[in-house]
Amino acid sequence: MNDGPTETPGTSAPGTSAPATPAPATSAPATEALMWEARAVAGRGAELLAWVRSERLDPAPARRETFTASPDRVLVITWWPAGTRPVDLPDPAPELLHRPVHRWRFTQEPDEE
Known part of the structure; x- marks a missing residue:
């Protein structure tokens, strides 16, 4: 049995300042992000946000964030892990909207080294 130090991919050897060994590349399924943006009728931004x-x-x-901007805009970004079926926010009542809702769907891409 070997009780000596071992090196785990992505870490430095114990007690050294050697550069980290890169972790093996994986082809994990990508996260999807959905963006939903709407502009309310003038003065009704707070109602749209509510x-x-x-x-x-x-x-x-997995994650949901809400943003606002002038004039009367609301943006929602949701993150969906691989293997889940993303769900879109519906459209609010037409009388609340200045224009139709905009939607974008993005797939996460690995960073290039």
């Missing part, structure tokens, strides 16, 4: 906050997605995303 509507967005009340909308629950089933299943829930």
Whole structure:
């Protein structure tokens, strides 16, 4: 049995300042991010934000963030791990919207070294 130090990929050898050995590349399925953006009728941005906050997605995303911007815009970004089926936010009532909702779907790409 060998009780000596071992090197794990992606770490330095114990007690050294040697550069880390790169971890093996994986072809893990990618995360998807959905962006949903709407512009409310003038002066109704707070109402649109309240509507967005009340909308629950089933299943829930791994992460969800909400942003606002002038004039009366709301942006929601959701992150969906591989293997899950992303769920879009629906459209709010037409009388709340200045224009139709915009939607974008992105797939995560690995960073190039």
